[in-house]
Amino acid sequence: MEMQDRQIIAAPREAVFEAILTPEMLKACIPGAEEVTGSPAEGFEAVVVQKVGPVKARFKGTVTIEDVVAGTSLRLIGEGKGGAAGFAKGNATIRLTDHPEGCELAYVVEAKIGGKIAQLGSRIIDGFARKMADQFFARFKGEMEGVEPG
Amino acid sequence: MNKMMSKGIGAPLPRESARRLVEGRGSYIDDIVLPSMLHVAFLRAPFAHGRILEIDTAEARELPGVVAVIDGKDLAKVCAPFDTNPPGVPHHSSPPQPALVIEESCFQGEAVIAVVAQSRAIAEDAVELVFVDWEELPASCSIKEAQSDDAAPVHGGFETNLALRHRLGVEDVSNAFESAAHVVEASFEFGRQTGVTLEPRGIIAHWDPRTEALEVWQSHQVPWQMREVYAKQLGLPQQSIRVTTPDVGGAFGLKLHAYADELAAVAVSKLLGRPVKYIVDRLEAFTSDAHAREANATCRMAIDLEGHILGIDAVVDSGFGAYSIHPRGSFGEAMQAAQLIGAPYNVGAFRAVVQGWRQNKAPSGAYRGVGQPIACAITEDMIDLAARAAGIDPAEMRRINYRSTLDAGARATQSGLVIEELSLDACLEKLLEAMDYKELRVEQAGLRKQGIHRGIGLASFVEITGVGAGLYGPLGLPLAANEACRLTLQPDGSLTCATSVTDQGQGTLSALGQLIAGEFDVAPGMVRMIAGDTGRTPYGGGAWASRGMALGGEAARRACVRLRNGLFDVAAEILQCEPSALSFENGEVVGPKGPSGVTLADLGALCHYRPYDIPTGQVPPMTVEESFLPANLPYITSNGVHAVHLEVDVDLGTVELLDYWVVDDCGTVVNPLLVDEQLRGGIVQGIGAALYEECVYSEGGQFTNGTLADYVVPMAGEMPDIHVGHITTPTRASGLGAKGVGEAGTVGAPAALRAAISDALSPLATRVVKQPFTTRRILEAIMAAENARQQ
Numbered sequence: 053m054e055m056q057d058r059q060i061i062a063a064p065r066e067a068v069f070e071a072i073l074t075p076e077m078l079k080a081c082i083p084g085a086e087e088v089t090g091s092p093a094e095g096f097e098a099v100v101v102q103k104v105g106p107v108k109a110r111f112k113g114t115v116t117i118e119d120v121v122a123g124t125s126l127r128l129i130g131e132g133k134g135g136a137a138g139f140a141k142g143n144a145t146i147r148l149t150d151h152p153e154g155c156e157l158a159y160v161v162e163a164k165i166g167g168k169i170a171q172l173g174s175r176i177i178d179g180f181a182r183k184m185a186d187q188f189f190a191r192f193k194g195e196m197e198g199v200e201p202g
Numbered sequence: 203m204n205k206m207m208s209k210g211i212g213a214p215l216p217r218e219s220a221r222r223l224v225e226g227r228g229s230y231i232d233d234i235v236l237p238s239m240l241h242v243a244f245l246r247a248p249f250a251h252g253r254i255l256e257i258d259t260a261e262a263r264e265l266p267g268v269v270a271v272i273d274g275k276d277l278a279k280v281c282a283p284f285d286t287n288p289p290g291v292p293h294h295s296s297p298p299q300p301a302l303v304i305e306e307s308c309f310q311g312e313a314v315i316a317v318v319a320q321s322r323a324i325a326e327d328a329v330e331l332v333f334v335d336w337e338e339l340p341a342s343c344s345i346k347e348a349q350s351d352d353a354a355p356v357h358g359g360f361e362t363n364l365a366l367r368h369r370l371g372v373e374d375v376s377n378a379f380e381s382a383a384h385v386v387e388a389s390f391e392f393g394r395q396t397g398v399t400l401e402p403r404g405i406i407a408h409w410d411p412r413t414e415a416l417e418v419w420q421s422h423q424v425p426w427q428m429r430e431v432y433a434k435q436l437g438l439p440q441q442s443i444r445v446t447t448p449d450v451g452g453a454f455g456l457k458l459h460a461y462a463d464e465l466a467a468v469a470v471s472k473l474l475g476r477p478v479k480y481i482v483d484r485l486e487a488f489t490s491d492a493h494a495r496e497a498n499a500t501c502r503m504a505i506d507l508e509g510h511i512l513g514i515d516a517v518v519d520s521g522f523g524a525y526s527i528h529p530r531g532s533f534g535e536a537m538q539a540a541q542l543i544g545a546p547y548n549v550g551a552f553r554a555v556v557q558g559w560r561q562n563k564a565p566s567g568a569y570r571g572v573g574q575p576i577a578c579a580i581t582e583d584m585i586d587l588a589a590r591a592a593g594i595d596p597a598e599m600r601r602i603n604y605r606s607t608l609d610a611g612a613r614a615t616q617s618g619l620v621i622e623e624l625s626l627d628a629c630l631e632k633l634l635e636a637m638d639y640k641e642l643r644v645e646q647a648g649l650r651k652q653g654i655h656r657g658i659g660l661a662s663f664v665e666i667t668g669v670g671a672g673l674y675g676p677l678g679l680p681l682a683a684n685e686a687c688r689l690t691l692q693p694d695g696s697l698t699c700a701t702s703v704t705d706q707g708q709g710t711l712s713a714l715g716q717l718i719a720g721e722f723d724v725a726p727g728m729v730r731m732i733a734g735d736t737g738r739t740p741y742g743g744g745a746w747a748s749r750g751m752a753l754g755g756e757a758a759r760r761a762c763v764r765l766r767n768g769l770f771d772v773a774a775e776i777l778q779c780e781p782s783a784l785s786f787e788n789g790e791v792v793g794p795k796g797p798s799g800v801t802l803a804d805l806g807a808l809c810h811y812r813p814y815d816i817p818t819g820q821v822p823p824m825t826v827e828e829s830f831l832p833a834n835l836p837y838i839t840s841n842g843v844h845a846v847h848l849e850v851d852v853d854l855g856t857v858e859l860l861d862y863w864v865v866d867d868c869g870t871v872v873n874p875l876l877v878d879e880q881l882r883g884g885i886v887q888g889i890g891a892a893l894y895e896e897c898v899y900s901e902g903g904q905f906t907n908g909t910l911a912d913y914v915v916p917m918a919g920e921m922p923d924i925h926v927g928h929i930t931t932p933t934r935a936s937g938l939g940a941k942g943v944g945e946a947g948t949v950g951a952p953a954a955l956r957a958a959i960s961d962a963l964s965p966l967a968t969r970v971v972k973q974p975f976t977t978r979r980i981l982e983a984i985m986a987a988e989n990a991r992q993q
Contacts, residue, residue, distance in 0.1 A: 110330065133336070136329045138248040167248030167310065170900070171485055171908035 055182050058158040059189050063196040065148050065155040069123045071196060072146070078115065081191040083184055092117050100132060104169045105176045109137030124148055138167015161185045210720010214875045218712040218726060228449040231404035231421045236477040239406070240269055242467050243325035245315040245332050246486065247307035250341035250562035250903020251356070254305055254334055262317060262331040267324035271332065272316045272470060274304035281469035282435050284460065284528035290677035293367045294533055296526035297357040301466035306358050308524035309563050310904055311489025313463040316470055318478060341562035343903040345498050345521045348559040356524055356560040365522045366533050366558030370540050371616045378513025378551035382504035386587040390580055391972035393896035394496035394521065397569050398915055401451025402487045403461065407468040408477035416443045418468060423453045423704055424744035426682045429736050431460045431529055432468055447734035453706035455568035456492045458746050460528040463490060488908030492567030493897055496521030497539055497576050503584040509592045511603050513551035514544045516580065522558045523565035530679060532566045533558055538573025538666070541617045543581050545664035546626055546841065547603040552616035562903045568746065570887055571948040574665055579953040582661045586957050597634055600662055601627065621839050625931045626662055629843045629865040632927050637845050637863045650965055655852050659958025661844040661950040667942025668752030672836025685753035686740035686829040689718065689761040693810040695789065695803025697722065700732040702742020703754035708944060709876040710750035714758050717872050721762035722802060724789040740827055748942020751872055752838055753830050756936035760828035768822025769805050775817040776800060832935040840941040842866035844950035850962040852984055855977035857893060857959060859922035866946050867929040870939035877943050878926045884947020885924050890916040892955035896974050
């Protein structure tokens, strides 16, 4: 499953790039994040609680960062193990370009899921994954612009 | 005497037990509650193939109400893994299957950790707190993946994924093909399905350390088999185990098997010395119930100028899943899919190579029809292709090739099939008349000119039913294959029948009761049936391979004859006549001078309370037991012909079913209502197979449609009228003459629909290949033909 979209963020490109690499920002943006620790160099560890259809899952996972072109692009690779619910894996390629209003953040997200949550069928999962990705970047925009996301 | 003996047989009596079940008064596994009973929930493997790196259960153990958290190593101390390698099946292999994954998991949904708690809800909450760290291993999921040269091994213990290889028939069929006027060739694909029982699997196990006895209540078809499975896996004497199968809400073959998670529940009880309950929820059912049908095949057929078949050459590749299912193995479907190819016809030279492949998917097993729906679909499609090549009408093509018996002196067909006597000609004739075949063909031709694509599909089948000891015995599988009846006359003149036959909703017990009541000419309510309990019933198979009436009915008939003969001896002394002059009418002995006034109740009271009043002093046995399996036959073959009329919308790819007919020969029909509903129910399941049902796995081996929202089963509103007719050729294997009927609908329906859809598409020069025939696949077939024409 692949999703892509873009956000215009009213902040300078470099500031946006730096912000996305902090655990505090990841915790604020990842929907359902309970804990995010670590650093860009060593990777992050995250605990995320989410409800997918009838299945509530607490994913324990890692987020690593690859293909960093400072100020321009990077790839976030996440892998979460949800115990009884299954697992989720994904990566997000993020590209930043200058924009009259600040910067444009374009993202392409690929997600793979397995176990009980995969069984629930793509009709729930596709919508769920899209919502997760959209929320992540909407919150990020909100954090950067200093407004609460709607 | 003859008239009286057959009374009760053939009567369309309503099903005795239906009211209780419909009113919600059934007692299924989940209705049973034992004192101090615990509940089990499982953590299941998320990957198609994985290795456990670490298990952390600390948090789960701390949850209030959790009694134990048990892993594969814990259970291995009390319970051996399933070993499904019957000595009599050559070139077959299966890895050991532990009750819970010990290190390597081989399919998504395999049970890994058992959490035992005061309630199911607590157990499920605790499962979410168990943490298992996995290493994902490479997996082989589709048959093609499993058989490729660089396939990832499904199980670490085997380098290749080939689980079975066997050839049926002759080594060389080239002569037949060289001399043929036409040779047709086709490939086939069959999607994976599962049984989807209304009541999911479930079990209660109670190991009582005080008595050292194990009691098991299980939603299952074969209690005696399960007693022996648990005895072997847990190292217990057979007699220390009692298995009861109470009301069972549908089984269809999937409750014929021994499942690792159910074995785990039994082992947990043994470990804790407490009763435990485990009910499979619907999500678990999809990933862990036996799957079936996944197969790829190719077939060639040679015919002469007149359309006579000269030879068949087939290859069937069957998807086994991760383990050959215990205890009967996964090879049954593969073997029958190959062996039954061409079964209704004189086929000349025959060769079929069958291979079974391990896959990182749930184990495949028996599902209504076991391989025979695959064989029937291949055969009937080949017949249609050959008929088209030779320019012969499909019905005529079938008629000229039908076999009626084996060739003189032959014990079996080239594929090894033992056939008693068939009635395909008569079935076809009756069917064509019922559907007005000629008129339908005329109408079809007219509508085609208007761009309306209607299809007519025929499917003849020969079916293995009432399987006796001749099948599993030689394979080295210790399985009860007889059916038995223990019949008791009570002092009040009522009868008790304890039968080894089990009933999962078919109404078999009602029909057996009807048969017994008929033999004494009493109301069916005078016969009480006891079934599904190794503590109370005689030894026997249960329910598999359409045996309830074919074998269990004959055992009951024989028990009636013996009990009745003893009673006639007593009555003959009282009435001073020959026992052979006596009969029962309305439960009263009728002698040479008419009704005697001596009733069954009088005889019951006399024999039980006042035996000294019997003139000879000889009390006949008030309980008799008879057991039956066909003596000279490994099984009893039945046969029939299906037909379906449907319309394909070639723009949408949808199929509308217009009408359905079947003429079946199951020998003597005891209760025509039940027999017809067995056929209809089987046909509906076959329609589900043809149009809707498929277990869809992702490339990585994730089951992606394992809910009832996404795995589509047939609904009443989509079903056509199903017209049922009968030809009656009683089997000579028994006095009753009944053959099996439970699977006949499912065996033929997918073939009839395949044939009809391809018939509808024939003006577009295309056919359907992969079952189920979804709108997408039908449109793809149409578009592929269009593209081919444009090039």
